[in-house]
Amino acid sequence: MSDVAATGVSVLLVDDHPIVRQGYRRLLESQGDLHVVAEADNAADAYGAFKAHDPDVVVLDISMPGASGLEAIRNIRARSPRARILVFTMHNEAVLVKAAFSAGASGFVTKSSEPSVVVNAIRSVARGERAMSDDIAHILAEDSLSTGSVLDQLGEREIEILRQFAGGATTEEIAAHLNLSVKTVQNYHYLIKTKTGARTDAQLVRLAATCGLTKI
Amino acid sequence: MSDVAATGVSVLLVDDHPIVRQGYRRLLESQGDLHVVAEADNAADAYGAFKAHDPDVVVLDISMPGASGLEAIRNIRARSPRARILVFTMHNEAVLVKAAFSAGASGFVTKSSEPSVVVNAIRSVARGERAMSDDIAHILAEDSLSTGSVLDQLGEREIEILRQFAGGATTEEIAAHLNLSVKTVQNYHYLIKTKTGARTDAQLVRLAATCGLTKI
DNA sequence: ATCCGGCTTGGGAAATTTGCCCGAGCTGCA
DNA sequence: TGCAGCTCGGGCAAATTTCCCAAGCCGGAT
CATH class of the missing domain: 3.40.50.2300 (Response regulator)
Structure with a gap:
């Protein structure tokens, strides 16, 4: 070089x-x-x-x-x-x-x-x-002008877990992929829901889809 | 050619x-x-x-x-x-x-x-x-092929419940909407998953979306 | 007429997940 | 140095999911 x-x-x-x-x-x-x-x-x-x-x-x-x-x-x-x-x-x-x-x-x-x-x-x-x-x-x-996407509230790990979850992965699969304990993934799952205000897994999937995090 | x-x-x-x-x-x-x-x-x-x-x-x-x-x-x-x-x-x-x-x-x-x-x-x-x-x-x-659209395997009630679920409704909300016991909705939820082969709620939502049952 | 099969509706019980609370390690920043 | 935020996980009660089962209803086949 x-x-x-x-x-x-x-x-x-x-x-x-x-x-x-x-x-x-x-x-x-x-x-x-x-x-x-x-x-x-x-x-x-x-x-x-x-x-x-x-x-x-x-x-x-x-x-x-x-x-x-x-x-x-x-x-x-x-x-x-x-x-x-x-x-x-x-x-x-x-x-x-x-x-x-x-x-x-x-x-x-x-x-x-x-x-x-x-x-x-x-x-x-x-x-x-x-x-x-x-x-x-x-x-x-x-993005620099906007009020901020819902995803801005999420950390890197949270986004990755949300992506995999919305993509259809089970908690165990995500844990295996990321080398985390199932418990941690569960906690992230819950955290993501509370942060985004989603009351349902389905709402989470829709959220991820509308944010372009996952394509359906 | x-x-x-x-x-x-x-x-x-x-x-x-x-x-x-x-x-x-x-x-x-x-x-x-x-x-x-x-x-x-x-x-x-x-x-x-x-x-x-x-x-x-x-x-x-x-x-x-x-x-x-x-x-x-x-x-x-x-x-x-x-x-x-x-x-x-x-x-x-x-x-x-x-x-x-x-x-x-x-x-x-x-x-x-x-x-x-x-x-x-x-x-x-x-x-x-x-x-x-x-x-x-x-x-x-x-996928064991067989049935045409995945939705063909589902009954009317199952489709309606799947639609509401994929739309983001909770089990209680669906039960209230359809005047069913929560237990029945839970059973449908489970039945729909086994029938469609979805292992995850997220997969169910994606399924509903790809079948045009819900728009995202 | 009768029986079969599928849909709909729910109970029960075990297994799993969720909802929250907690602590610890780490990093960046003031 | 200390605070704040992210990451990672334990604990535990409450809730949900997972299966298995039963019963009523209805349409079609025998």
Whole structure:
């Protein structure tokens, strides 16, 4: 990464869909200056791949099931603060975007962006700049003006648990996914309900859906 | 499409993510026998593109926002019954898969499938065969198929209770609305879950939503 | 006519979850 | 240093869920 202009930008792809990875790889390689040096299909493997290949930019999807992609961002940044991470996902919730940036991401681009936006975002973060797609900027802008979504009352953990719960996971499954005790998940469940004012699990699911936390 | 073997397979890509379309395009073109002749980024444009280019296979993501991808399938098949449609999406719920097939899809492949699975599925549906990825076959098998819509298994009362429940009503409220004992509503709740195979209240809500029983 | 099967309605009892309260560790911030 | 907030879990009574069962009703089959 000492001379990006001369050597191009090396990229680590992290996404749980092989097809999508393959698509990225072809897209990036066709640019000439972008080179995919490694891939990972889950957040847990991301750091290992990062350490092994020392890419200029990590492109990762934080909407992977199970472990949080935010965790992966923190993991990488904690050990390699100069790492550049571009989040590339279909989610566009303001809370998620803010969480990603505060976790250490350098950029956030939605999958509905034009390919040119993505490749330019990769080049931007490789230069140490911040990058985000127009829709994300829009969402953050509106969010900064708005009264605040219901989700703003929730912490990161609470949001993750709400997402999995609304997605149909049982308490035990969530506990297993996040490596928590069932009791803790139950407590979060209850906390989320009281915080959001939902009196019913069904109301919670609807809430998550209307906030875009889960798609139905 | 008169001679697939000689001319290759022409494909129409329908997906709301430009990047993903670009990825597919590169993947398919690299196969030699598959040619992307058109793209569309929403369900509404899909039929126009189909009519204009008469592709052998339509590869489409039914998880697009706004209009239903199922609608697009029905649209295309209604006017061109010999159309071959391969659904390619990240969703893997049995109800959705069955809905897609009953809408006229010829194949259903999840985005977590290997690239080779996708290209082979395209070739299969081009030959007029059915195709689905292993995970989808598994899900359908477990679903033990049988009954058409999930709602067909439910009686009138069960549907009414499911609707109110998914709408956010508590057990007591439902009992009061319908002049039943709380116990009866509880039993219905349980019965509905076992009948539909939902293991979670959240899954029940999603089910009701996907069946159009409640809007979110 | 009779019987079968499914829907509707609820009781009962064990298993599980919920509702709240609590404490502890940790982090960031003043 | 101390406060505040998030995360994580124990405890325990109250509530709900999970199953199993029974009975009435009704339409269709025999």
